[in-house]
Amino acid sequence: GNSVTQMEGPVTLSEEAFLTINCTYTATGYPSLFWYVQYPGEGLQLLLKATKADDKGSNKGFEATYRKETTSFHLEKGSVQVSDSAVYFCALSGWGHSGGSNYKLTFGKGTLLTVNP
Amino acid sequence: GAVVSQHPSRVICKSGTSVKIECRSLDFQATTMFWYRQFPKQSLMLMATSNEGSKATYEQGVEKDKFLINHASLTLSTLTVTSAHPEDSSFYICSARDLRTDGYEQYFGPGTRLTVT
Numbered sequence: 001g002n003s004v005t006q007m008e009g010p011v012t013l014s015e016e017a018f019l020t021i022n023c024t025y026t027a028t029g030y031p032s033l034f035w036y037v038q039y040p041g042e043g044l045q046l047l048l049k050a051t052k053a054d055d056k057g058s059n060k061g062f063e064a065t066y067r068k069e070t071t072s073f074h075l076e077k078g079s080v081q082v083s084d085s086a087v088y089f090c091a092l093s094g095w096g097h098s099g100g101s102n103y104k105l106t107f108g109k110g111t112l113l114t115v116n117p
Numbered sequence: 118g119a120v121v122s123q124h125p126s127r128v129i130c131k132s133g134t135s136v137k138i139e140c141r142s143l144d145f146q147a148t149t150m151f152w153y154r155q156f157p158k159q160s161l162m163l164m165a166t167s168n169e170g171s172k173a174t175y176e177q178g179v180e181k182d183k184f185l186i187n188h189a190s191l192t193l194s195t196l197t198v199t200s201a202h203p204e205d206s207s208f209y210i211c212s213a214r215d216l217r218t219d220g221y222e223q224y225f226g227p228g229t230r231l232t233v234t
Contacts (some may be wrong), residue, residue, distance in 0.1 A: 079163035106163075107160040
């Protein structure tokens with residue numbers, strides 16, 4: 001079945017540091033890949049997505065590239081801010097039996113990021 | 118943006134009683150809603166897919182008679198935990214797909230903390 005493995009945290013960085021959170025996946029077919037972010041006390045929000053190989057998703061300074069050859073979708077940001085402190089989830093959208101996305105999401109365990117001033 | 122609400126945000130109930138959790142899409146219509154369960158420091162696990170006007174589709178290992186799902190309208194899905202036991206204590210999260218988009222993005226509610234004593 002589908003699975004997502006992401007770097008375990010917690011990750012603690014100083015402001016303006018470079019961030020990488022690793023994510024690899026196992027899936028059949030052609031999954032779409034996502035990063036979701038959960039700020040304290042809030043629901044999950046879509047941060048970025050990529051729907052096919054070599055696509056790069058980007059938003060708010062975060063980037064991730066869909067690498068089919070390495071089955072990876074690592075999240076990066078060049079200079080983190082205190083406001084980026086949150087839990088980050090890597091996820092994939094599965095492939096239905098009859099073809100096409102079934103829109104079901106499989107999540108990684110989440111990585112807690114804390115950015116200190 | 119698309120907003121999903123959940124009610125209640127926290128609930129404490131006694132073992133053997135039933136608890137209903139509501140999930141509402143506030144400013145969009147959703148034919149499909151998803152119910153997840155999240156254990157401490159673990160990922161979100163999909164419990165079931167709720168389709169408006171039809172029976173929910175449960176994931177393997179989820180007891181459909183224990184977790185009753187009703188999706189009576191395009192903006193409301195409910196999850197009822199019947200005859201709750203302490204092991205049902207968890208964080209329950211719903212999400213909804215927006216009909217107007219390509220469907221890949223799911224909008225998440227803030228979650229409901231259930232404690233069974």
